Amino acid sequence: MTTIPWRRWTRAVLGRRALLRWVHLVLGGALLMPYFLLTTVILGSVVRSDDLLTSLPWQLLAFAAALPLAALTALFPLVRPLEATAARALCGLPESAELAAGPAASWDARQRTALWYALHLAVGGVVSGVTLAVPPAAVLLMALPVAGTSYGADLGWPGAFDGGRAVLAPAAGALLLAGVAVVALGAGALLARCAPALLGPAPADRLAAAEERAARLASRNRLARELHDSVGHALSAVTLQASAARRVLDADPGFAREALEAIEETTRGAVAELDSVLGLLREESEGAGTGPAAPSPTLADLDGLLARTRAAGVTVDLDGPPPGGLPPVVSREAYRIVQEGLSNALRHAGPVPVRVRMTRCGSELEIRVENPVSGAAARARRTGGGRGLRGIAERAALL
Known part of the structure; x- marks a missing residue:
């Protein structure tokens, strides 16, 4: 001892x-x-x-x-x-x-x-x-x-x-x-x-490091939202389109052909958006881009989104044209919000009618995506997800 x-x-x-x-x-x-x-x-x-x-x-x-x-x-x-x-x-x-x-x-x-x-x-x-x-x-x-x-x-x-x-x-x-x-x-x-x-x-160094971490986290969250909304919607739409085409393949070949065309168009658009997001990710990780990224969709592309959703066998009604004169960033985020609303309807409610309405009052834009919920869908247990609504809230908060 x-x-x-x-x-x-x-x-x-x-x-x-x-x-x-x-x-x-x-x-x-x-x-x-x-x-x-x-x-x-x-x-x-x-x-x-x-x-x-x-x-x-x-x-x-x-x-x-x-x-x-x-x-x-x-x-x-x-x-x-x-x-x-x-x-x-x-x-x-x-x-x-x-x-x-x-x-x-x-x-x-x-x-x-x-x-x-x-x-x-x-x-x-x-x-x-x-x-x-x-x-x-x-x-x-x-x-x-x-x-x-x-x-x-x-x-x-x-x-x-x-x-x-x-x-x-x-x-x-x-x-x-x-x-x-x-x-x-x-x-x-x-x-x-x-x-x-x-x-x-030094305190200035710590503040600069904290700002860099916050900017990096915000960029990662933005890319995660883009991937979730674009690819998630495409997969949901393609799933329902393929299911609808399979059910009516013999009875209505014309509708099945339209569904397959919609699947082709949806996947092509999803691949383009995925390539755009991955290009942004590569630019941020390497500090230099490999070329101009594909432009993000805006409310001007809303008709194509609704058409692809309708090809999945879902009735989508748009109450009037989208408001005009919106800033580009607001138009892009509004498109993503509508896209996520349609994805939720496809994923959780099934082929039910969906109504989309957008109204502008001064400097505020209100977006409504409504659909009925059947009893079976209401009782269904969710198997995943849960990030879409949070992404919508983050988009609104950033605006």
Whole structure:
């Protein structure tokens, strides 16, 4: 039982995620070096001090001056996807973390990327410096009891372990190594916590993505409505036309011939509409069309729709001609609504009389498709469908 915490700590400090985070930090330190050398040269030309390269205060000043310069270069839009890719691969982020995939398009995204870049380079520079400086010192301390206190005396600080205190040097070296591991662990956890906030999508990016998803969903729903209304009506009409032709084939060959002609015309129109819808789908999926799509039917094509429905043995009465002067989009949607009403009558009521009436009052168009329902049809159990009326409601709502 007591070994479980040690295993957990060992895995946290020396596990794969910790090693990847350490690599990410060292990369940050490597990216900092050009900026650090540039600021060192600039300070050397201004200060002209002999101990610029050996003085810790001057080196810290060059380190601090390099960070704003690095942040300035991170305003370049392509820095964000590069940093996001590195963070996603090396920071050990949770699966729910969302990072931006494209270049920074807004100033808010660029500023947050610049802040992340400066943080990555600053923390990575510290961890890289500690990684380069502390392990040799720790090895020196561990070797003091064997090599003697004169080993490394020119450094000054090993003299603190003269005499009997030399036995403490290995423990001090081990603590230094543990300190390096803890610093790297904490720095990696800090970057992993800050990555989603600084490299994640900006509010404008989230809004654009939501609008794109909504547009894509609306397009898919529109194509689904077109397929349902056009192909669904054609199949319903062809089913009844074929049934009527079969029943009267011997008794009334003329009617059967008309029904077969109607089947041919209905299927030809359905194939044309299906090809048109599939062409639109291909354009939206590939971003380019293969040619002009066939025009969608309007109320001007209503007579052909009624004729094909009558060929199925259904009596269809139209109360007056369709209203004129309608906008094209309204005329197209009105045709589809009448088509779906006739399809419902064919599918669920059978060969019963259907009356279609359209009246226009100002800016409103009222469409009525009415038919009687027999008792057998009323008691019949529906075996599918249920999307037609919802499609009609969506068409009306979009208008």
